[in-house]
Amino acid sequence: MATTKKKIAVSAKKQAQSNTSMPGKSKNFATAPINESLSNKEKIDLYRTIVGIRRFEERSLRAYNQGKIGGFLHLYIGQESVAAGIVSLMGKDDHIITAYRDHGHALAVGMSMNECMAEMYGKHTGCSKGKGGSMHFFAPDKNYWGGHGIVAGQTPLGAGLAFALKYKGLKGCALTFLGDGAVNQGSFMETLNLASLWDIPVVFVIENNGYSMGTSLKRSSAAENLAHRAEGFDMEWEVCDGHDVYEVREVANRAMTRAREKHKPFLLEIRTYRYRGHSVADANHEKYRTKEEIEEYKRTKDPVNVIKRQLLDDGTLTEDEAKRIDQEKKDEAEASAKFAEDSPVAPRGEIQTDVYWEVDNDTEGNLKGRYFFND
Amino acid sequence: MPLITYREAIKQALDEEILRDENVCIMGEEVAEYNGAYKVTEGLWEKHGDKRLIDTPISEAAFSGLAIGASALGIRPVVELMFMSFSYVAIDQLFNNASFCRYMSGGLMNIPIVVRGPANGGTNVGATHSHTPENMVANHPGLKVVCPSNAYDAKGLMKAAIRDNDPVFVMENTLLYGEKWEVPEEDYIVELGVANILKEGTDLTIVSHGRCSMISLNAAKTLEEIHGVSVEVVDLRSIRPLDEETILNSVKKTHRALLVEENKPYCGVDAQISHIIQLKAFDYLDAPVHRVSAIDAPQIYAKELENWQIPNEERIIEMALKAMM
Numbered sequence: 001m002a003t004t005k006k007k008i009a010v011s012a013k014k015q016a017q018s019n020t021s022m023p024g025k026s027k028n029f030a031t032a033p034i035n036e037s038l039s040n041k042e043k044i045d046l047y048r049t050i051v052g053i054r055r056f057e058e059r060s061l062r063a064y065n066q067g068k069i070g071g072f073l074h075l076y077i078g079q080e081s082v083a084a085g086i087v088s089l090m091g092k093d094d095h096i097i098t099a100y101r102d103h104g105h106a107l108a109v110g111m112s113m114n115e116c117m118a119e120m121y122g123k124h125t126g127c128s129k130g131k132g133g134s135m136h137f138f139a140p141d142k143n144y145w146g147g148h149g150i151v152a153g154q155t156p157l158g159a160g161l162a163f164a165l166k167y168k169g170l171k172g173c174a175l176t177f178l179g180d181g182a183v184n185q186g187s188f189m190e191t192l193n194l195a196s197l198w199d200i201p202v203v204f205v206i207e208n209n210g211y212s213m214g215t216s217l218k219r220s221s222a223a224e225n226l227a228h229r230a231e232g233f234d235m236e237w238e239v240c241d242g243h244d245v246y247e248v249r250e251v252a253n254r255a256m257t258r259a260r261e262k263h264k265p266f267l268l269e270i271r272t273y274r275y276r277g278h279s280v281a282d283a284n285h286e287k288y289r290t291k292e293e294i295e296e297y298k299r300t301k302d303p304v305n306v307i308k309r310q311l312l313d314d315g316t317l318t319e320d321e322a323k324r325i326d327q328e329k330k331d332e333a334e335a336s337a338k339f340a341e342d343s344p345v346a347p348r349g350e351i352q353t354d355v356y357w358e359v360d361n362d363t364e365g366n367l368k369g370r371y372f373f374n375d
Numbered sequence: 376m377p378l379i380t381y382r383e384a385i386k387q388a389l390d391e392e393i394l395r396d397e398n399v400c401i402m403g404e405e406v407a408e409y410n411g412a413y414k415v416t417e418g419l420w421e422k423h424g425d426k427r428l429i430d431t432p433i434s435e436a437a438f439s440g441l442a443i444g445a446s447a448l449g450i451r452p453v454v455e456l457m458f459m460s461f462s463y464v465a466i467d468q469l470f471n472n473a474s475f476c477r478y479m480s481g482g483l484m485n486i487p488i489v490v491r492g493p494a495n496g497g498t499n500v501g502a503t504h505s506h507t508p509e510n511m512v513a514n515h516p517g518l519k520v521v522c523p524s525n526a527y528d529a530k531g532l533m534k535a536a537i538r539d540n541d542p543v544f545v546m547e548n549t550l551l552y553g554e555k556w557e558v559p560e561e562d563y564i565v566e567l568g569v570a571n572i573l574k575e576g577t578d579l580t581i582v583s584h585g586r587c588s589m590i591s592l593n594a595a596k597t598l599e600e601i602h603g604v605s606v607e608v609v610d611l612r613s614i615r616p617l618d619e620e621t622i623l624n625s626v627k628k629t630h631r632a633l634l635v636e637e638n639k640p641y642c643g644v645d646a647q648i649s650h651i652i653q654l655k656a657f658d659y660l661d662a663p664v665h666r667v668s669a670i671d672a673p674q675i676y677a678k679e680l681e682n683w684q685i686p687n688e689e690r691i692i693e694m695a696l697k698a699m700m
Binding site (some may be wrong): 055095097126127128129130131132136138139140141145146147148149150153155156157158159160161162163164165166174186187190191193194197220353354355356357358360361367369370371372373375 | 398400426431432434436437438439440441442443444445446447448450451467468471472476477478479480481483484485487514516517519539540541546566569601613615616617618619647650651654
């Protein structure tokens with residue numbers, strides 16, 4: 001998979017800008033201002049988030065294989081630095097929405113392993129009371145708007161969050177994540193047009209892991225550079241690598257700042273990689289790619305190893321501390337599985353709650369007519 | 376009371392709600408500078424400006440989805456679809472996201488949007504622009520759907536829909552836009568889920584919604600004057616939530632039911648109504664429940680044939696007399 005930064009057919013304006021602001025490949029992103037300003041504690045928190053997502057998902061995979069989790073399980077393993085890096089830049093008026101590979105973003109915004117694991121177990125203690133499942137985690141109190149199951153279906157919603165921010169005069173942005181498989185959906189292309197036409201502060205983040213389900217990028221998209229499609233909508237864009245959390249932060253920070261301050265959309269493509277199949281049910285994932293390709297990425301670009309190495313090298317973290325954090329996260333993930341296992345399934349009456357606001361909030365006595373048809 | 380058109384009534388509702396709540400905005404194709412494809416929003420852009428009246432490109436999936444996302448943060452968008460038929464190109468947004476976000480978030484979200492536009496045939500435009508998808512909307516728990524049959528209801532239901540905290544579809548009718556009814560000047564709403572008895576009667580209940588209620592009302596007058604059948608006409612107004620009580624009370628009184636709708640018959644709204652009547656008023660029925668729907672084929676273009684395809688007085692009277700046998 002190509003991971004080089006390359007802009008083709010860039011307009012003169014954009015070229016000028018990229019020459020001044022886009023860092024060269026050899027740049028040490030740790031020294032970029034947005035990263036240099038991080039305290040040691042904040043740097044260690046990035047490691048904690050990345051390793052936490054990894055250990056949580058490894059535990060959820062075990063639960064899935066044991067038959068404890070139903071439905072689909074789309075693992076984020078290999079991509080952790082993308083969600084961790086971008087979420088770490090969020091301010092109080094920034095919002096986030098993503099697709100069905102949503103566990104990493106959920107944990108990064110601060111959702112607990114317990115509520116996430118319990119949701120996958122279909123338990124009442126889950127973040128959506130067991131009504132959403134793995135693909136549909138939500139935490140509006142943390143500005144996290146899901147967790148959406150239909151490819152690209154969340155992209156106009158993300159633009160809507162951004163529209164609301166601008167409508168209300170707030171200086172925030174809406175981070176709208178999608179996969180490389182989503183770029184060929186009509187709803188996404190329609191949304192790019194609307195976002196640029198109306199100047200709304202949405203930052204689209206294509207997490208390009210190279211495969212839309214079992215179909216490689218080359219076999220699904222007419223051009224290898226996906227972010228370049230923004231040109232057709234007169235929108236700014238950039239491509240970067242995703243394994244180094246500092247690089248993700250440096251590039252995303254510019255996109256987010258621009259969105260907040262100028263109410264302008266941005267299309268960011270982050271080259272990353274998933275180690276597992278599209279979902280765990282995708283048993284053939286070593287048929288459409290080679291084992292060597294997977295091993296090479298793990299060896300050179302594993303997000304957990306990359307940040308750990310950086311923090312060990314600059315003295316922020318010791319080997320012992322790193323191990324301790326890792327063990328804490330393993331324990332937390334293990335405890336979340338126990339919590340989920342021990343939690344009850346919601347009572348049957350819950351099937352018909354949370355359908356209508358009106359029915360759930362019958363406080364003013366204005367509920368008229370029949371809402372449900374059980375006979 | 377002033378006599379105003381159905382179109383004017385909807386415009387008044389939008390105008391008054393824009394003034395009442397700063398989060399209400401109207402978006403859709405040609406709603407602002409062009410004054411509305413059917414002139415429902417005429418003058419509103421001039422009065423309220425770009426922020427509240429928003430012209431969209433022809434891009435239903437994007438702007439419907441955008442409205443849903445914006446509503447999560449407290450905006451109350453009223454999305455105009457030039458035809459309800461165009462909801463079909465935004466189906467994932469409207470039928471997955473608008474309807475299910477609340478449920479899948481375990482009740483943490485609600486989606487206070489209104490989706491409005493004409494949903495009717497009888498306009499000589501062929502199958503793609505003549506859908507009446509109220510049955511399809513009603514088949515999605517989480518969505519509400521109303522079908523005003525007159526100007527008074529159109530205004531009252533629209534205002535109720537905008538103030539509602541759930542997604543509401545308001546199905547209008549281009550053939551009613553120019554018709555006039557008395558509408559009070561003071562603020563009022565028509566609550567969702569409350570049917571209206573347009574005419575009382577003792578021999579037969581006609582249950583209908585939308586423009587078919589008005590056709591049924593005319594047919595009822597003929598049935599009374601020429602055939603001596605006293606007909607009660609129940610206008611559902613709201614399909615979901617449904618005023619089951621008014622339907623059942625009427626049928627228990629008249630012992631006969633004729634269901635009239637412009638929907639296609641197969642899995643139409645009246646299939647559900649019929650089920651409810653047989654289940655809950657079986658012992659009161661003196662005859663099987665009869666139906667008049669659009670003739671079951673894609674909407675035909677030819678004007679004379681289309682006018683026969685959708686319910687008309689002649690077909691309603693014929694079926695009413697069968698129900699009386």
